[in-house]
Amino acid sequence: MSEGNEENSIAGQGGQVNEGNRENDRERIIIYDTTLRDGEQAPKFGMNAEGKLEIAHGLASMGVDIIEAGFPGSSPGDWEAVHQIAKEVHGPVISGLARCVEYDVKAAGEALKPAIDRGQGKIHVFVATSDIHVKDKLRKTREQVIEMAVKGVRMARSYTPRVEFSCEDFGRSDLDYIVEVAKAAIDAGADTINLPDTVGYMVVKEETERISYVIRGIGSVGKGIIFSVHNHDDLGLSTATTLAAIEAGARQVEVTMNGIGERAGNTSLEQVVAALKVRSDYYGRFYTGIDTRQIGPMSRLVSTITGQKPQLNSPIVGENAFGHAAGIHQDGMLKSQKAYEIMRPEDYGVERRFPLTARSGKNQVVQTLKERGISFDDADLEGIMERYKALADKRREVHDDDLVQAVRGDSQVPAYFSLKSFSAGKYPEGAFAEVEMNVDGKVKKSTKSGKGMIEASEKAINELTGLDLDISRYDARSATSGAGSKGIEIIVARNNGFTVMGQGMDDDTVTGAAKALVDASNRMKYVMDYAAAGRG
Numbered sequence: 001m002s003e004g005n006e007e008n009s010i011a012g013q014g015g016q017v018n019e020g021n022r023e024n025d026r027e028r029i030i031i032y033d034t035t036l037r038d039g040e041q042a043p044k045f046g047m048n049a050e051g052k053l054e055i056a057h058g059l060a061s062m063g064v065d066i067i068e069a070g071f072p073g074s075s076p077g078d079w080e081a082v083h084q085i086a087k088e089v090h091g092p093v094i095s096g097l098a099r100c101v102e103y104d105v106k107a108a109g110e111a112l113k114p115a116i117d118r119g120q121g122k123i124h125v126f127v128a129t130s131d132i133h134v135k136d137k138l139r140k141t142r143e144q145v146i147e148m149a150v151k152g153v154r155m156a157r158s159y160t161p162r163v164e165f166s167c168e169d170f171g172r173s174d175l176d177y178i179v180e181v182a183k184a185a186i187d188a189g190a191d192t193i194n195l196p197d198t199v200g201y202m203v204v205k206e207e208t209e210r211i212s213y214v215i216r217g218i219g220s221v222g223k224g225i226i227f228s229v230h231n232h233d234d235l236g237l238s239t240a241t242t243l244a245a246i247e248a249g250a251r252q253v254e255v256t257m258n259g260i261g262e263r264a265g266n267t268s269l270e271q272v273v274a275a276l277k278v279r280s281d282y283y284g285r286f287y288t289g290i291d292t293r294q295i296g297p298m299s300r301l302v303s304t305i306t307g308q309k310p311q312l313n314s315p316i317v318g319e320n321a322f323g324h325a326a327g328i329h330q331d332g333m334l335k336s337q338k339a340y341e342i343m344r345p346e347d348y349g350v351e352r353r354f355p356l357t358a359r360s361g362k363n364q365v366v367q368t369l370k371e372r373g374i375s376f377d378d379a380d381l382e383g384i385m386e387r388y389k390a391l392a393d394k395r396r397e398v399h400d401d402d403l404v405q406a407v408r409g410d411s412q413v414p415a416y417f418s419l420k421s422f423s424a425g426k427y428p429e430g431a432f433a434e435v436e437m438n439v440d441g442k443v444k445k446s447t448k449s450g451k452g453m454i455e456a457s458e459k460a461i462n463e464l465t466g467l468d469l470d471i472s473r474y475d476a477r478s479a480t481s482g483a484g485s486k487g488i489e490i491i492v493a494r495n496n497g498f499t500v501m502g503q504g505m506d507d508d509t510v511t512g513a514a515k516a517l518v519d520a521s522n523r524m525k526y527v528m529d530y531a532a533a534g535r536g
């Protein structure tokens with residue numbers, strides 16, 4: 001459920017948590033989301049302006065306090081995206097990144113003007129502070145960097161009173177120098193000091209010690225200032241170091257959905273929010289304004305727009321995060337959901353899964369058959385389990401068509417549909433697929449368009465089969481090597497509450513995917529016909 005939504009408009013208060021954003025002595029942690037900036041700039045995670053706007057609206061609905069909409073000075077396209085978000089997304093503060101140079105700050109100020117005019121625009125300026133960056137990248141002296149910081153903050157303040165200053169590569173910077181730079185930025189007008197572990201270098205104890213040292217060193221100059229962290233995951237420690245920073249005095253965390261971002265990614269929003277909520281016994285004095293039920297839908301939206309899903313075992317949002325495959329675990333979960341879960345999936349907008357594998361026990365197989373409405377003869381249960389185990393040993397995961405085969409004792413699935421001819425291509429504005437199939441002894445044709453060739457193929461094949469397959473997972477694997485090598489395309493599809501897996505082999509990926517869709521269609525009809533006969 002939502003945590004602290006009664007104060008969901010912290011963005012309208014300038015993000016000043018230290019002086020008054022408390023709820024019965026609990027302190028609100030500002031969620032600064034940089035999915036659209038740091039997340040989007042990583043390879044394979046690019047988004048167009050339309051997609052960024054859709055995500056921004058979703059983040060606002062979820063309760064994010066600040067949205068870093070982009071880096072306006074980096075390209076005309078990013079400027080337009082930030083400007084559009086600043087105009088249309090109300091509620092959170094809208095932020096834009098800028099180097100401490102006049103061109104960047106001016107671009108950010110102009111792009112953010114609609115949000116600034118309503119008191120919800122923030123400019124985030126940064127300059128590198130580690131000697132590695134100062135000497136080797138910027139080729140400047142420490143004194144010159146301080147001058148850049150002061151100038152950048154003052155330029156940003158000429159556009160908006162909301163200014164964040166970041167010490168890039170704080171994790172490898174000299175701490176006394178950081179204190180000096182931060183004090184100068186505060187004197188110049190910064191209201192937030194960000195201390196980022198830009199390269200994911202710090203361990204937990206070090207994060208605590210360094211954040212504490214800087215806050216103490218700044219002293220009274222930092223009264224009313226928000227201290228923020230932006231940690232990367234190069235060593236897989238970003239969530240742990242971010243939580244340590246909160247304990248050390250940081251009250252803003254810079255995060256991304258699904259943890260996307262440069263190299264190994266950023267601290268993931270879902271992990272930090274879940275940790276504060278689930279371990280309220282430990283972090284009880286902190287809360288966020290995030291409606292956690294929207295985390296799953298937001299994760300899926302980001303995945304759809306970027307075309308990149310989280311790892312299967314990614315905490316909270318991974319497909320296996322609430323999946324229980326081992327027989328002992330499945331049996332325990334059937335008896336008590338608390339046996340192997342420390343949180344409820346429905347609180348995070350995701351689903352619990354009991355995937356069937358060779359390790360699943362009889363109880364879970366029977367439970368799944370009953371849930372799917374797949375009728376079976378109790379007297380044949382031992383035979384069903386024997387056939388099930390034989391199939392499961394050949395599969396990574398058993399799907400509903402496998403279950404029906406185990407119940408019926410069929411050696412293969414009937415070929416209701418077969419692919420006769422197939423072609424696909426791209427238009428400037430999308431893609432198309434032309435499909436010719438044998439359907440119940442008749443040749444039928446369909447041509448459909450879509451965002452991509454696989455989507456167009458899915459639409460055409462669904463029209464011809466009369467099914468409504470929804471692809472839930474798509475994988476490509478190499479079957480042979482060398483010249484003329486073939487690949488195996490694997491599609492997991494859902495329809496009417498059933499799930500099947502289809503496979504197709506071809507040296508062309510899209511043709512292989514079309515073959516996999518036809519295979520999945522045959523398997524889905526096989527399952528649905530058997531279930532319907534059992535119910536009839």
